[in-house]
Amino acid sequence: MEPTHLGAEAAMQACDEPEPGWTVILRRRPARVVASRPDGGYADAYELICCYCGDHPDLDYLDVSPELQRIRGPYPLPAGVAAYERHLGQCHQ
Numbered sequence: 001m002e003p004t005h006l007g008a009e010a011a012m013q014a015c016d017e018p019e020p021g022w023t024v025i026l027r028r029r030p031a032r033v034v035a036s037r038p039d040g041g042y043a044d045a046y047e048l049i050c051c052y053c054g055d056h057p058d059l060d061y062l063d064v065s066p067e068l069q070r071i072r073g074p075y076p077l078p079a080g081v082a083a084y085e086r087h088l089g090q091c092h093q
Helices: 066-072 077-091
Strands: 024-034 037-050
Touching (some): 024 077, 037 066, 037 077
Antiparallel strands (some): 024 037
């Protein structure tokens, strides 16, 4: 998937499924996760998943800690992009 350019200083990759070697992703939030797979389509919200913080995309929102739920969101797309940039800047310098 090609990076989505949002401005001169901001570029990120948005995808529904992480690629090998992922670290932090902003993805469309699945309606629900069953057997580690999205089920029932996707919501109109986005979530931030960070492997460095201990999260994993196979886990449902309700299966992660309150701290990871706070990081995940959900976010509308513009707020998700801002949260992604903020998270990378604060936690992964």
